[in-house]
Amino acid sequence: MNVVTIREFDIYPDCLSHDAQSNLVDAVRSCLQTAPLFQPTTPRGKAMSVRMSAAGAFGWVSDRSGYRYEPRHPSGVDWPPIPDMLLDLWHRLAPDARDPECCLINWYADGAKMGMHQDKDEADFSQPVLSVSLGDDALFRMGNATRGGTTESVWLRSGDVVVMRNSARRAYHGIDRIKANSSTLLRDGGRINLTLRVVT
Numbered sequence: 001m002n003v004v005t006i007r008e009f010d011i012y013p014d015c016l017s018h019d020a021q022s023n024l025v026d027a028v029r030s031c032l033q034t035a036p037l038f039q040p041t042t043p044r045g046k047a048m049s050v051r052m053s054a055a056g057a058f059g060w061v062s063d064r065s066g067y068r069y070e071p072r073h074p075s076g077v078d079w080p081p082i083p084d085m086l087l088d089l090w091h092r093l094a095p096d097a098r099d100p101e102c103c104l105i106n107w108y109a110d111g112a113k114m115g116m117h118q119d120k121d122e123a124d125f126s127q128p129v130l131s132v133s134l135g136d137d138a139l140f141r142m143g144n145a146t147r148g149g150t151t152e153s154v155w156l157r158s159g160d161v162v163v164m165r166n167s168a169r170r171a172y173h174g175i176d177r178i179k180a181n182s183s184t185l186l187r188d189g190g191r192i193n194l195t196l197r198v199v200t
């Protein structure tokens with residue numbers, strides 16, 4: 001499989017075929033019927049521009065009580081299981097890793113973005129994070145293990161997969177913007193990002 005490595009972020013362009021992408025969108029929509037998208041706020045009470053949900057044993061949530069993983073959706077229902085095709089992808093690209101315990105679902109409408117951050121609410125940083133892009137193109141910025149310094153950016157397209165492992169696992173990263181209407185995969189436009197994580 002083709003891989004481009006930038007700052008130890010392994011980027012697999014066109015990893016998922018068009019059929020695989022539409023099957024995955026169907027699987028995500030079915031997860032969202034059980035666990036609807038919600039609008040997280042930062043611990044200081046600012047609404048995030050991305051809407052979120054999750055699948056798996058844990059979902060990531062954020063509100064006035066802080067950033068954390070929770071075993072249930074804010075409504076009280078269990079998170080739905082992680083779709084099998086994502087588990088297959090994880091096993092192919094991260095064969096030595098433990099099984100993922102969370103698939104975070106991020107939904108970006110036009111104008112949504114995600115500030116530079118580290119994924120650091122997990123217990124075991126030896127485990128990778130795998131990220132799947134679906135729908136509109138997104139400008140992904142990759143930084144360093146500490147805030148600031150030089151960064152490099154790449155446009156992630158629908159079907160691209162990124163694996164953050166080794167030094168990239170602790171590196172700051174974010175989404176500066178999405179390019180509206182750059183993909184026809186999602187009927188109402190926008191972008192879905194899925195990140196598989198080992199939480200415990």
Ligand SMILES: O=C(O)CCC(=O)C(=O)O
Pocket residue numbers: 104106114119131133138140173174175193195
């Ligand atoms: O949307 C993306 O590609 C990145 C998402 C992300 O970094 C996260 O959910 O922690």
Ligand SMILES: [Mn+2]
Pocket residue numbers: 117118119173
């Ligand atoms: Mn992240």
